[in-house]
Amino acid sequence: MADHSMRGLHKRKDPKTGKPWPMWFVRREVPTDVRERIGKSLFFQTTGTSHEADAKIVRDRLWREWDAQIAEARALGDGPVVTLENALSAIEAWRWRRCRIASGVAGVEEMARAGVAALFPGADLGVGGIARYTTDDYFTLPSNAFKSREVQTSPAVQMLIGRLVAITSRPADWSRVDGFDDLLDAALVEGGALGAIAPSVRSAVRPAFAKALLEVTEHEEAERRRAAMLILSRAPANTLRMEGEAGFVVRLGDKTVAEVIASYRKERDQADTEKQYGHIFKCLLELIGPDVPIWAVGREEILEIRRLLYALPAHATKRFKDKPFLEVIQMTEDEDKPKLSTNTVRSYMKNLNAVFNYAKNVLRQMDFNPVTGLIPGKDDSVSRRAFTREEQDLVFTGLEPQRTGDSAHYWVPAILAFSGARANEIAQLRSSDIKTAKGIPYIDLGKFDDNGRRIDDRQVKTGASFRAIPIHAELVAGGFLDFVARRRKEGAERLFPELSPNVFNNYAHEISRKFGIHLDRIGLTTPALVLHSFRHQLRTFGRRARLHPSEIDAIGGWKSPGIGAAYGDDRSVEMIELNAANLSLIDFGGFKLATTNLPTQPKTLASM
Secondary structure, three states: OOOOOOOOEEOOEOOOOOOEOOOOEEEEEOOHHHHHHHOOOEEEEEOOOOOHHHHHHHHHHHHHHHHHHHHHHHOOOOOOEEOHHHHHHHHHHHHHHHHHHHHHHOOHHHHHHHHHHHHOOOOOOOOOHHHHHOOOOOOOOOOOHHHHOOOOOOHHHHHHHHHHHHHHHOHHHHHHOOOHHHHHHHHHHHOOOOOEEOHHHHHHHHHHHHHHHHHHHHHHHHHHHHHHHHHHHHOOOOOEEEEOOOOOEEEOOOOEHHHHHHHHHHOOOHHHHHHHHHHHHHHHHHHHOOOOEHHHOOHHHHHHHHHHHHHOEOOHHHHOOOOOHHHHHHHHOOOOOOEOOHHHHHHHHHHHHHHHHHHHHHOOOOOOOOOOOOOOOOOOOOOOOOOOHHHHHHHHHHOHHHHHOOOHHHHHHHHHHOOOOOHHHHHOOEHHHEEEEOOEEEEEEOOEOOOOOEOOOOOOOOHHHOEEEEOOHHHHHOOHHHHHHHHHHHOOOEOOOOOOOOOOOOOOHHHHHHHHHHHHHOOOOOOOOOOOHHHHHHHHHHHHOOOOHHHHHHHHOOOOOOHHHHOOOOOOHHHHHHHHHHHHOOOHHHOOHHHOOOOOOOHHHHHO
16 A cells, blocks of 8 residues: 555644644545546545544545545546436435335236236236235235234335334445345436446435335335235135144245244354254254244143253264254163253253244244243352452463463453453453543443444443443553553554454453463363453452442443442443542452462462
8 A cells, every 4th residue: 555654634723723623634635537426526534533643544544445436436437427416316206206106006906916917927817816826925924914814014024124214314224235226226227317326426325215215115015015905805714725634724824944944044144043043943843843834833842842952962963963863862861971951951942932032023923932931040050259369360470471462361351350341341442442531541331432433343241331441550550551552552443453253243252262271271270260250359359348239230330220320321420430439449359460479389279
């Protein structure tokens, strides 16, 4: 990339005082040959920072984006260009025409006939003829539609409408609608706007097109429902697709177990879904059957699935890859090996509950969820505890080599030791999240960045997790703020750029794994000690400091109706001061990060 040095960076002057504003801005002239296509003669944007090093990073990013816009504009050629006014006018013309058509100008029965004709060429379309061609390929008719005589909107249309509604308030969400720009291009042509479209024009009209597309979709869906009702009213009340011997009738529009699983897989990330739901899918297909309608699955079947899970040996899929679960249970019933734990069965049953909630609430295939009330309670097989002073000395002396290279494997546990935060909250921090208010350094776990934009990739557990965490004096003495300064000088956006998220968007998975290996290496092999033990320390040492439980909750981000809720905004200056005062009372067992020493005789290990 070309070196822009200070090119484009400047500070504006306050018109009242004549003094430069502290914020850096980026300015770049648009080449004359593409000004008409881009729709402006000047690129101008704030960097959002007063730090020159950070401003240069933002400037280079903007420069690359502008280079791409210029290149795209030049690629449009010398033909006619669609202006912003042309585009908006064309979208309005398209909206008016499509809504007029969808509002019954062609007639409801004609639409019904058109749907049947498209599916069944040569079909009898005379009076009453279309009743014989009712099909779930044309309209999504759940099983309860034949009881209530109502027609439901398909999940795909519901999802499209929901996403279009979101775009009206968050225009950047346009990319979540598949083929959005293709639909926009087609609408512009249909509305009479011919020619090349500049990037800035396309960007400017997307919100207007989203609103128009939403209105058209709602009109067309209303007409589809009316047409479907017309077909349904002429169809026999007991339109059947198949009649079985299991005490139920499969009706038009019913989705089978296999179809629900296929739909569930399609709407979710494949790696994530198979890892979490593979056992449940296999149980459903083996015990219930792929062709049974999902609404026919009752509590008896769910209880049978739960009994199977309890009888299943641990690591069954690894030991017996493709064998049916019932066969695996028969093969291993005499083995003296562990079965699935209660917590594992609980996890699988919660996933089963999610599948049936999807069938009920999204696919509208059921009136109730048969899993409700059948999820086993949590079994706390291991009681976590806080680290002792000697154990903390041992842990961080062993991590000292990681400190030299400013590794996340040192600093994440160090921050957790003096904050009680969740590991993933700290592992995903940005350099800009470390701030100061009234001389108090703190970690800002907010929803929005300094420019007011939502931080979309920030993962928190609950609403109470959005908070400000004061930085403990021992962490400052241990050099944490110096570490942050080094990261900022490097221009690193993330505080721990070496960490990457796993399929569950968890940045701390590798930290947790290596920390466990470290504990084993230094002799702390008790299962009661893990990375999450640092979170237990906040409660343990907070109680010793005689803090009220709600004061501890406010620091740790636990949901509490007490003092944290009284302030309303857990990131207010008042709350930062209160949390800092309370945190200063906690000594975390007397451990000093800056003076970590390895015990000469690790005699305490025998009792750990």
